Amino acid sequence: MHGVTPSTVxxxxxxxxxxxxxxxxxxxxxxxxxxxxxxxxxxxxxxxxDDVLNAYxxxxxxxxxxxxxxxxxxxxxxxxxxxxxxSTPLSDKISxxxxxxxTPLEISKKLNISRAAVNSYMPYAKGVYNSANPTxxxxxxxxxxxxxxx
Numbered sequence: 001m002h003g004v005t006p007s008t009v010x011x012x013x014x015x016x017x018x019x020x021x022x023x024x025x026x027x028x029x030x031x032x033x034x035x036x037x038x039x040x041x042x043x044x045x046x047x048x049x050d051d052v053l054n055a056y057x058x059x060x061x062x063x064x065x066x067x068x069x070x071x072x073x074x075x076x077x078x079x080x081x082x083x084x085x086x087s088t089p090l091s092d093k094i095s096x097x098x099x100x101x102x103t104p105l106e107i108s109k110k111l112n113i114s115r116a117a118v119n120s121y122m123p124y125a126k127g128v129y130n131s132a133n134p135t136x137x138x139x140x141x142x143x144x145x146x147x148x149x150x
Contacts, residue, residue, distance in 0.1 A: 004036075047071060049124075052079040056086075074120050082123035091121040098122060 004012075009028045013021045020031035047069045056065040056076065066073040080086035087095075090111075097107045104122065108115040134142070 049079050049083060052076055053083050053085055056080055062086075078120055078122075078124060081121065088121075094118055094121045095123075 006026070006028055009018060009021055009030070012018045018030055018034060020034045022029045052065060052069050052071070055068045056062070059065055059068070062073050062076050066076045069076065077086060081091055093111065094107055097110065102110070104115050104118045108118045111118070
């Protein structure tokens, strides 16, 4: 429910958090009313992709844009690549290989770089929402959300 891993729950319990947490087998059960203070910063701090693009157009610098928008330089670069406002020889090569149908893992092996590096140079991909033919995972998520609403 909180989007955290079992190891995060375990660590939080050890530090006095999640007071209602109980471990049953491999799973942790936490009362749904237990407050969860997520100390992580939100991904874009309420900054839109257009805000990032506008800041970059004014500064011409990924580093300065990162400072202004309070997001990482990697996230700024990924937003700019998504908006077709930034490219490098590496991003062009990754894009070309992706357009040929290679997966990020295949690209990483071909270019001898990590899969995380490949993903950081690929544009954001937005999935199709409310599709008439949802994926199996989307169906499970919908079913789970429906149960929570009851």
